[in-house]
Amino acid sequence: MKFISDKVEVEKPFLELCDKIQECGSFIHPDVIIECSAGNMRIRAPETIKEGERLISLTARCLLPYRKFKFDLNQSQIVIKYYDDDLASEQVEMMQLMLKLFNALDKFAQHSKTSTRSLYYKDREFLDLLFKMRSDGQKNYGRFQGVTLNEFLLDDFFHSRVLGVKNELYQNPYFTHADANQRAKIQVCMPIMDCINHHPNSLGFQYSPGPKLTVRNSKPIADNDECFVIYGLYDAVDMLFAYGYPEPHAKYVRSVPLTIDFGSQTINVLSSLRRVKHANLKPHLKNLEFFLPRIVIKPEKKTVELSHLYIPQETAPNALRRVLKHALSKLDSGIQEGDTVAMVLKAEKEIIDANLRYYRDLLKMLAQRETAPGTEQIVENVVSVANIQIEKIQNYPHFQDTSVG
Known part of the structure; x- marks a missing residue:
């Protein structure tokens, strides 16, 4: 794996995180290129990696249950306030390394500028108008009740970075909590895999034996070696609300x-x-x-x-x-x-x-x-x-x- 970065302080926690997930049984293709530029990450695949070939696989041990952590802000830096006792020590270490990356890249500050739902605190009239685009838009208002702007932004930030894992992971000891009995999806953070960007014409996240969460080489843009994954079936408005940026490639x-x-x-x-x-x-x-x-x-x-x-x-x-x-x-x-x-x-x-x-x-x-x-x-x-x-x-x-x- 080759890592390229324009920020020196990003390299150490990133490489430590790569080592940690591989120690825990995960896989990173040796030829993959992960690039950090102007605060953004992307994953590239040279011609030696075939289309559809596995790029990254994360074991259940490396999928970090978001709700088992409580986060806080310390001078605009995201920190762990506390976490559930039943988390494995390596899961806490992986989350700490992910936060070091987010903080080095000023991810929270970026999100604060682009979070569409944060208009509730900044320009409620504007948000009311935008919610008219979606019949269930105003149901989001329940998320704001009794919550400060920074508390909301923290939760919104992680909501834009987690994935609901499938039922087959529930039997894993790392997911033994009340939600498992309800067969509800568990929201997890995905170390390293978090770097891959969205494109509606790419492959989705896949579940493979192990169980493992896998992304494969999918390059939907001609003459471009960047790999993408589809986050979901979104149009430009959906992406604006969920991820805070305009998506020009949707087919509807x-x-x-x-x-x-x-x-x-x-x-x-x-x-x-x-x-x-x-x-x-x-x-x-x-x-x-x-x-x-x-x-x-x-x-x-x-x-x-x-x-x-x-x-x-x-x-x-x-x-x-x-x-x-x-x-x-x-x-x-x-x-x-x-x-x-x-x-x-x-x-x-x-x-x-x-x-x-x-x-x-x-x-x-x-x-x-x-x-x-x-x-x-x-x-x-x-x-x-x-x-x-x-x-x-x-x-x-x-x-x-x-x-x-």
């Missing part, structure tokens, strides 16, 4: 919430982030599974409620129309084909119009209002996200059919 836009009124029937579109799993899909719907929302029929109100809708790009040009047609058929199986087509086209137009209007109005508002102190980077990121979403909506394959200017 998650629609803002809206209601589509057909007179006697209604579609309510939510914008939930909750994953939806569909069992026993009919053959004609199987290639639509990713785009299908949770569909709730309310016959007494003649309403169909959709958990979310995606505005796709050229890779799935007809997905939105097919989802709308399927949802309408669930509401009323007796709708004539011609009426269904007209209703789908009306709904499509209103969805495109509502999303374009929201993001254009957001840009106008930001151009006119004064930026609150300490929110400069957040505002800049929101402007970038709004422009990304507008461009993707205009790239919707049937955009011209909607006659939206």
